[in-house]
Amino acid sequence: MEPFVIVLFGATGDLARRKLWPGMQHLFEAGLMPDEVRIVGAGREAPDHDLVADWPKELHELVTMTSASADHHEDLVKDVQAAHAQLGDGSRTMFYMSIPPSAMTDMVDMLGRSGLADDRARIVMEKPFGHDVDSAKALNAKLHEHFAEDQIFRIDHFLGKEAAQDVLALRFANRLFEPLWNRHHVAQVRIDVPEELGLEGRASFYEETGCFRDMVVTHLCQVLGFVAMEPPSSLDAGHLRDRKAEAFAALRPFTAEDAIYGQFEGYRDEDGVAKDSTVETFVALRAWVDNERWRGVPFYLRTGKAMAQAKRTVEVVLREPEGDLYDGEHAPNIISFELLDDPQLAVQVRVKVPGPTSAVAPTALSVDVDRALRTEGLEAYERLLHDVFRGDHLLFTRADEVETLWERAAPLLADPPAVKPYKKGSWGPEEAVAWFS
Ligand code: BG6
Numbered sequence: 136m137e138p139f140v141i142v143l144f145g146a147t148g149d150l151a152r153r154k155l156w157p158g159m160q161h162l163f164e165a166g167l168m169p170d171e172v173r174i175v176g177a178g179r180e181a182p183d184h185d186l187v188a189d190w191p192k193e194l195h196e197l198v199t200m201t202s203a204s205a206d207h208h209e210d211l212v213k214d215v216q217a218a219h220a221q222l223g224d225g226s227r228t229m230f231y232m233s234i235p236p237s238a239m240t241d242m243v244d245m246l247g248r249s250g251l252a253d254d255r256a257r258i259v260m261e262k263p264f265g266h267d268v269d270s271a272k273a274l275n276a277k278l279h280e281h282f283a284e285d286q287i288f289r290i291d292h293f294l295g296k297e298a299a300q301d302v303l304a305l306r307f308a309n310r311l312f313e314p315l316w317n318r319h320h321v322a323q324v325r326i327d328v329p330e331e332l333g334l335e336g337r338a339s340f341y342e343e344t345g346c347f348r349d350m351v352v353t354h355l356c357q358v359l360g361f362v363a364m365e366p367p368s369s370l371d372a373g374h375l376r377d378r379k380a381e382a383f384a385a386l387r388p389f390t391a392e393d394a395i396y397g398q399f400e401g402y403r404d405e406d407g408v409a410k411d412s413t414v415e416t417f418v419a420l421r422a423w424v425d426n427e428r429w430r431g432v433p434f435y436l437r438t439g440k441a442m443a444q445a446k447r448t449v450e451v452v453l454r455e456p457e458g459d460l461y462d463g464e465h466a467p468n469i470i471s472f473e474l475l476d477d478p479q480l481a482v483q484v485r486v487k488v489p490g491p492t493s494a495v496a497p498t499a500l501s502v503d504v505d506r507a508l509r510t511e512g513l514e515a516y517e518r519l520l521h522d523v524f525r526g527d528h529l530l531f532t533r534a535d536e537v538e539t540l541w542e543r544a545a546p547l548l549a550d551p552p553a554v555k556p557y558k559k560g561s562w563g564p565e566e567a568v569a570w571f572s
Pocket of ligand 1: 292330332349447
């Protein structure tokens with residue numbers, strides 16, 4: 136890996152504190168950082184070094200904190216240039232934009248004006264990328280004024296989760312699953328990410344963004360892309376993203392008829408939330424991929440805050456056998472992926488109940504991947520940071536994909552369903568429960 140100056144915008148934000156600073160420390164410790172690196176933490180005010188207080192001294196010394204905003208880049212330029220001077224010729228810059236969607240365009244513009252967006256730069260764009268199709272196109276246009284597409288890494292950390300990549304591995308590295316992976320054998324697909332967490336102090340982001348933009352058009356749709364895409368001809372980023380973009384192009388536009396929005400009771404009492412907010416904290420969406428492979432198969436997507444239980448599962452539910460020779464419970468085969476850092480894969484099957492009976496009962500063939508392979512993967516953000524160092528776009532989203540998703544979302548954004556209240560700790564509004572039972 137080439138030497139890197141990493142510039143982290145939003146250095147004091149929630150994401151940086153929870154994932155990015157710790158992730159960099161872990162990459163160092165795992166020997167997966169470039170050998171030569173400097174880190175510049177940037178905020179409107181220069182952030183406090185306390186952010187890396189628990190880093191070992193030798194890493195601590197690699198960090199500078201600086202102030203930068205859309206109309207003030209002098210300190211940033213000075214600190215980035217000083218860092219490059221230490222690393223010498225051939226060093227690159229990574230700009231990690233961990234800032235609210237509404238601030239992106241101006242900050243990208245600032246990078247252009249400052250002269251920092253040169254050939255050696257790579258820019259990582261946090262999601263959501265824009266807030267609708269026009270703003271996404273405008274943001275892409277702004278980026279392309281200063282950066283070539285291969286310098287841009289639009290991050291969606293769900294694609295960095297090991298188990299999301301296992302969707303591809305199970306499909307394309309085995310003979311067992313792919314022949315079944317179509318409407319002739321699949322009854323439905325469920326992508327289910329209920330969260331127990333509430334707002335966690337992110338009210339202003341959430342009021343601006345809402346659940347659909349925060350999670351659905353981003354993480355859940357990207358995972359849908361891995362499930363629905365045709366086989367790529369290689370694991371090259373270009374091939375894979377072409378197939379994913381085609382799957383998105385085949386999505387039927389989302390409408391209120393196929394969507395249920397909810398808001399947990401008490402949301403409006405949270406600090407920073409409008410008393411009459413209609414922002415959704417829960418979405419269930421029935422999506423359709425209108426192509427030869429998937430026509431007629433519903434893809435149920437669900438996610439929400441303050442729900443009964445946290446899960447991150449993808450389930451491909453197969454049709455039941457046409458004739459049933461056995462007594463006992465009916466239960467379809469379900470191929471399931473738990474999108475954890477420690478991936479869990481399973482196939483629900485019916486086996487014969489031991490003893491003098493012809494009954495069958497459902498159970499699971501399951502794999503705990505880390506345990507089975509005696510290894511441990513990286514946390515999603517760590518994996519993706521490492522990919523940026525290596526210049527690999529495989530797990531990042533491309534301009535056209537993101538714009539297509541916003542286009543498909545446009546009818547729903549223009550005319551969303553009424554937001555229904557739901558109790559904290561529940562499974563969301565009543566109507567949505569049936570979709571997932
Ligand atoms: C983030 C969303 O992108 O993903 C959060 O902004 C959400 O609202 C989070 O809680 C979930 O990610 P993970 O990795 O914890 O499943």
